[in-house]
């Protein structure tokens with residue numbers, strides 16, 4: 480019997496569940512011809528701000544732009560330092576450089592790959608302006624400790640919530656836990672557009688107003704350009720699709736959580752893989768289901784074994800930030816960031832998306848003993 484492949488993500492399966500609604504929403508944009516900052520953008524911004532439990536949402540061109548522009552909105556630039564975790568998607572660190580500031584890498588916790596609050600203070604200098612905690616894999620960072628340190632030192636806290644749509648921290652949504660938060664709507668994120676997209680959410684109406692200018696060629700009013708900036712707007716078509724998908728986000732996240740529980744029950748018993756338990760008070764968005772290969776199991780061997788059984792595995796991410804060529808000039812040895820280096824060497828991701836079937840989950844688990 481030939482079995483089909485279990486992919487890491489299956490965007491076509493999700494599209495099939497919302498096709499009619501999404502196509503109707505797109506058709507409406509065509510009828511209005513309001514392709515740029517049309518009504519659907521404002522509608523989505525209001526709906527997503529309400530969902531996150533904040534006052535403002537500003538749609539932009541990508542999660543990368545959301546991070547970079549929010550730093551600019553807080554006047555963070557040349558001469559400033561921003562603390563970022565050494566284990567994250569590279570856009571977190573690049574945003575700091577693109578704003579003209581300097582990223583300062585801080586190690587992550589051994590148990591969950593999240594920014595380690597106990598290492599932040601040693602990295603703070605007179606030039607530090609902000610901290611960017613990342614809710615990596617959908618797990619909320621330890622915001623209480625991070626906000627306390629930030630308050631003591633007068634720092635801005637910008638959540639990188641690109642993987643954490645709908646995740647909660649002591650009952651509050653990621654995106655409402657710092658001064659501002661950046662989201663990505665890259666298609667495979669928990670809430671994904673049909674292309675690139677992103678947003679900044681915040682209760683800070685001054686920052687939001689500045690962001691509306693920054694995303695639009697530095698312009699509040701046609702032909703008047705107040706400051707140098709590029710164009711980075713959330714396209715109306717994507718906003719219309721995102722409004723459709725937002726209605727299903729909680730249901731999809733719940734499905735992800737049910738799949739994660741099946742995985743957890745299986746991996747908790749095993750000694751050859753390291754599994755992460757959820758932190759008390761936190762509800763992960765289960766963006767990615769990430770394990771570590773331990774007890775001398777070679778990661779590539781595990782991934783190859785899964786492949787042979789028709790199961791795709793991923794690595795998020797194979798390099799910590801200091802190991803990337805773009806940051807080679809920092810000359811940071813792995814010993815300086817041991818936990819991030821270890822996560823990069825050992826982590827791998829299993830298929831995780833709402834539409835996974837019970838049969839597919841069993842195929843994934845069976846592949847571990849094949």
Ligand SMILES: *Cc1c(COP(=O)(O)O)cnc(C)c1O
Pocket residue numbers: 541542543544567568570571613639641642662663664665675676677
């Ligand atoms: C996806 C992602 C980004 C960047 O978002 P884009 O929309 O792809 O630019 C930033 N940070 C993290 C943690 C991400 O996962």
